Amino acid sequence: MIKNVDFMGLEEFLSEEEKIIRDTTRRFVENEVMPIIEDYYEKGEFPNELIKKIADLGLLGMTIPEEYGGAGASYFMYGLACQELEWCDSGLRSFVSVQNSLCMFPIYQYGSEEQKKKYLPGMARGEIIGCFGLTEPDAGSDPASMRTTAKKVKGGWVLNGNKTWITNSPIAHIAVVWARTEEGIRGFIVERGTEGFSTPEIKKKMSLRFSPTGEIVLEDCFVPDDNMLPGSVVGMKAPLSCLTRARYGIAWGAVGMAAYCFETALNYTKERIMFGKPIASFQLVQKDLADMFTEITKCQLLVYRLGRMFDEGKANHVHVSMAKRTCTMMAYNVAKKARELLGGNGISLEYHVIRHVMNAETTTTYEGTDKIHTLILGRYLTGMDAFR
Amino acid sequence: MKAVCFVKSVPDTETRVKLAGDRLDKSEIKYILNPYDEFAVEEAVRKKEAGIVDEIVVISMGPARAQEAIRSALAMGADRGVHIEDDALDGSDAYATAKVLVEAFKKEGGLDSFQLLLFGQRAIDGDTWTVPSMVAEMLGIPAVVGIVKLDIDGNKATAVRMVEGGEEVFEVELPAVFAGRKGLNEPRYPSLPNIMKAKRKPINKYSLADLGIDASTVGKAGSFTEVLKYELPPARQAGRKVEGEPEEVVEELIKFLKEEVQVL
Numbered sequence: 275m276i277k278n279v280d281f282m283g284l285e286e287f288l289s290e291e292e293k294i295i296r297d298t299t300r301r302f303v304e305n306e307v308m309p310i311i312e313d314y315y316e317k318g319e320f321p322n323e324l325i326k327k328i329a330d331l332g333l334l335g336m337t338i339p340e341e342y343g344g345a346g347a348s349y350f351m352y353g354l355a356c357q358e359l360e361w362c363d364s365g366l367r368s369f370v371s372v373q374n375s376l377c378m379f380p381i382y383q384y385g386s387e388e389q390k391k392k393y394l395p396g397m398a399r400g401e402i403i404g405c406f407g408l409t410e411p412d413a414g415s416d417p418a419s420m421r422t423t424a425k426k427v428k429g430g431w432v433l434n435g436n437k438t439w440i441t442n443s444p445i446a447h448i449a450v451v452w453a454r455t456e457e458g459i460r461g462f463i464v465e466r467g468t469e470g471f472s473t474p475e476i477k478k479k480m481s482l483r484f485s486p487t488g489e490i491v492l493e494d495c496f497v498p499d500d501n502m503l504p505g506s507v508v509g510m511k512a513p514l515s516c517l518t519r520a521r522y523g524i525a526w527g528a529v530g531m532a533a534y535c536f537e538t539a540l541n542y543t544k545e546r547i548m549f550g551k552p553i554a555s556f557q558l559v560q561k562d563l564a565d566m567f568t569e570i571t572k573c574q575l576l577v578y579r580l581g582r583m584f585d586e587g588k589a590n591h592v593h594v595s596m597a598k599r600t601c602t603m604m605a606y607n608v609a610k611k612a613r614e615l616l617g618g619n620g621i622s623l624e625y626h627v628i629r630h631v632m633n634a635e636t637t638t639t640y641e642g643t644d645k646i647h648t649l650i651l652g653r654y655l656t657g658m659d660a661f662r
Numbered sequence: 663m664k665a666v667c668f669v670k671s672v673p674d675t676e677t678r679v680k681l682a683g684d685r686l687d688k689s690e691i692k693y694i695l696n697p698y699d700e701f702a703v704e705e706a707v708r709k710k711e712a713g714i715v716d717e718i719v720v721i722s723m724g725p726a727r728a729q730e731a732i733r734s735a736l737a738m739g740a741d742r743g744v745h746i747e748d749d750a751l752d753g754s755d756a757y758a759t760a761k762v763l764v765e766a767f768k769k770e771g772g773l774d775s776f777q778l779l780l781f782g783q784r785a786i787d788g789d790t791w792t793v794p795s796m797v798a799e800m801l802g803i804p805a806v807v808g809i810v811k812l813d814i815d816g817n818k819a820t821a822v823r824m825v826e827g828g829e830e831v832f833e834v835e836l837p838a839v840f841a842g843r844k845g846l847n848e849p850r851y852p853s854l855p856n857i858m859k860a861k862r863k864p865i866n867k868y869s870l871a872d873l874g875i876d877a878s879t880v881g882k883a884g885s886f887t888e889v890l891k892y893e894l895p896p897a898r899q900a901g902r903k904v905e906g907e908p909e910e911v912v913e914e915l916i917k918f919l920k921e922e923v924q925v926l
C-alpha cells in the first residue's frame with residue numbers, strides 16, 4: 275500500500291484518513307526534503323528549519339491524545355507516516371521516531387500529570403526536542419548492564435555516567451535518561467542547561483548522516499524529584515516498552531526505504547541501454563527485480579497485519595522483533611541490489627540509493643541488532659535464553 | 663458568509679495511463695483530490711481564518727472514491743461535505759455534471775445561503791475547463807475563471823486574472839463563482855490532527871432521487887458529448903542529429919524547417 279508498489283492490493287484495506295496521512299507525508303517529503311537531502315547528507319547536517327514544518331504536519335506526538343497537543347492517531351497511521359518518511363531517509367524517520375516513541379511516549383505513559391502538561395504540548399509543536407539515553411559505551415545490546423547511576427539526595431537525584439550513540443542528543447532540549455538507582459533502573463527527564471549535562475556530537479559517521487547523533491555526559495548532574503518518571507516501574511520494562519514502539523516504526527520505515535530503492539532500480543533498468551537493449555531485458559536483471567519485488571511484498575503484508583494487531587492490542591514485543599529484524603534486513607538487501615543495478619551511478623548521492631544502503635547499516639543495528647532480535651525469537655520458540 | 667467548494671476526485675498526476683481496448687484501464691489508478699480544487703479549498707479556508715467566511719461546504723459528484731476527495735478537503739479545513747453518488751450518473755459530461763451540482767447546491771440552501779462559490783479552473787482528467795462557468799450560467803450569477811487573487815469586501819469581490827502581458831481586474835457583486843489556478847495561494851498540507859478531525863465531520867449523501875433529478879436528464883442520456891474511445895498518443899520517434907560545421911548545420915536546419923516541417 276505504498277504508492278506504486280502494492281501487488282497484494284492492500285490499498286483497499288486502508289481508511290480514507292490513513293490514505294490522506296500517507297499521501298500527505300509523501301508529498302511533504304517529496305517537496306520539502308528530497309530536493310535538499312543530498313547536500314545535507316553530504317555535509318552531515320540536519321536542517322533546523324525542517325523541525326517546524328514536521329511539527330506543523332502533526333508528525334510529532336502522533337499517537338498522543340489531543341489534550342496534550344498530540345493528534346490522537348492510531349499506531350497504524352504512525353506506521354504509514356514512518357514508511358513515507360523513510361522512503362525519503364532513515365535519519366528523517368529517526369528524528370520522528372525518537373520524538374514520538376522514545377520521548378513523548380514515556381512521558382505520556384510514565385510521567386506525572388505535571389510532566390505531561392509541561393513537556394508534551396511543546397514537544398508536539400517541535401519547540402522541545404527530546405532524546406533517549408539508554409545505550410552506553412559498555413552497555414549496548416545488554417542495556418541492563420548500564421553503569422549510569424542516580425543517587426537519591428535531598429529534593430532530587432544526582433546522575434553520573436555516559437550515554438553514547440544517542441539520536442538527536444546534540445540538538446535536544448531534554449533527555450529521557452535511564453539510570454540505575456538503589457532499587458533498579460528508572461527514567462529521568464534531564465533538561466539542557468542543567469549543570470553537569472553535556473552532549474558532544476559524534477562526527478565521522480558514514481551512516482544516518484541526516485540525523486545528529488551524540489553522547490550524553492552526566493557529571494554530578496542534579497535533577498529535582500519532579501523530573502523522575504514516577505510511573506516507570508523499576509527495571510527494564512519501561513525503556514523496553516518505548517523500544518517496542520520505536521522498533522515497530524522502524525519495521526514500517528524499512529518498507530519505505532526498500533520501495534524507494536526498488537522503484538528507482540526498476541525505472542533505471544528499463545531505461546538504461548547496454549549491449550543495445552534495456553538492461554531490464556536481461557534475465558539476470560529480471561531475477562533481481564523479481565526478488566526485490568517479492569521480498570518487499572512479503573514485508574508489506576507483515577507490517578500491515580502487525581499494524582492492525584498493534585492497534586487491537588494483540589501485538590507483543592516478539593511480533594515487533596520479527597518485523598524489525600525481517601524488514602530492516604529485507605531493505606538492506608533490496609537497497610544493495612538496487613545499488614548494484616544502477617552501476618556507477620549507484621554510488622552517487624544524486625540517485626539516493628547509496629544513501630539508503632548506508633542508512634541500512636544503522637537500521638539493522640540500532641534498537642536491537644539483527645542478532646539480538648534473532649535471539650528474542652529463539653527464546654520465544656524454545657523458552658531458552660541464549661543471550662548469556 | 664458561507665462558501666461552497668466544488669471538488670473532484672481525479673487520477674493521481676503520476677498515473678501512467680493504460681488502456682484496455684479503447685477504454686481506460688482504471689484498475690491500477692490511484693485517485694487524489696484534483697490539484698486545482700486545492701486552490702479553491704485553500705482560498706476558502708484562508709477566508710475563514712480571516713473571519714470573512716464562517717462555513718465551508720464541499721460538494722462532489724462521483725463514485726464512492728469521491729468521498730476521499732471530500733475528506734481531503736475537510737482535512738484542509740472545510741466544515742462539512744456533500745456527496746452525490748448514483749450509478750445513473752455514469753457517463754455524465756460537463757453539462758450534465760453542472761446540472762447535478764446546481765441541484766445539490768440548491769438543496770443545501772443555494773444562493774440564499776452561499777455567497778462564495780469556488781472551483782479549480784480545470785480538472786486534470788477530463789480537462790474541459792467548463793463546469794465553473796456552466797454552474798454560474800445556470801444560477802444566473804457572474805463567474806471569473808482562472809483567478810490568482812481574490813479580495814472580499816462586504817458583498818463585493820475583486821478578482822485578478824493573468825492575461826498576456828498584464829493583469830485583468832474584475833469587480834464582482836456576490837454571490838459569484840470563482841475558479842482558482844496556480845498562483846492564487848499555496849495549498850497547505852493537511853496536518854495529522856486536522857485529518858483526525860476530518861474523520862468526524864459530516865458528509866451528506868444524495869442520490870438522484872434525493873435531488874429530484876430524472877435519471878434520463880443526466881448520465882449518457884443527458885449529456886451533449888460522449889467519449890467514443892481513448893487512444894494513446896503515438897510513440898515518440900527517435901530524434902535526428904544534425905552534425906558538421908556551423909554553416910552546414912544552419913543550412914541543413916533551414917532546409918529541414920522549410921521542406922519537412924514547413925514552418926518557414
Ligand SMILES: Cc1cc2nc3c(=O)[nH]c(=O)nc-3n(C[C@H](O)[C@H](O)[C@H](O)COP(=O)(O)OP(=O)(O)OC[C@H]3O[C@@H](n4cnc5c(N)ncnc54)[C@H](O)[C@@H]3O)c2cc1C
Nearest residue numbers: 406407408409414415439440441482640641642643645661
Ligand atoms: C546512528 C545510531 C543511533 C542510535 N541512537 C540511539 C538512541 O537514540 N538511544 C540509544 O539509547 N541508543 C542509540 N543507539 C545505540 C544502539 O541501540 C546500539 O548501537 C545497539 O543497541 C548495539 O549496541 P552496541 O553498539 O554496543 O553493540 P554491541 O552490543 O557491542 O554488539 C556488537 C555485536 O555483537 C553482537 N552481539 C551482542 N550480544 C550478542 C549475543 N548475546 N549473542 C550474539 N551476538 C551478540 C551484536 O549483534 C553486534 O553484532 C544508536 C546507534 C546508532 C548507530
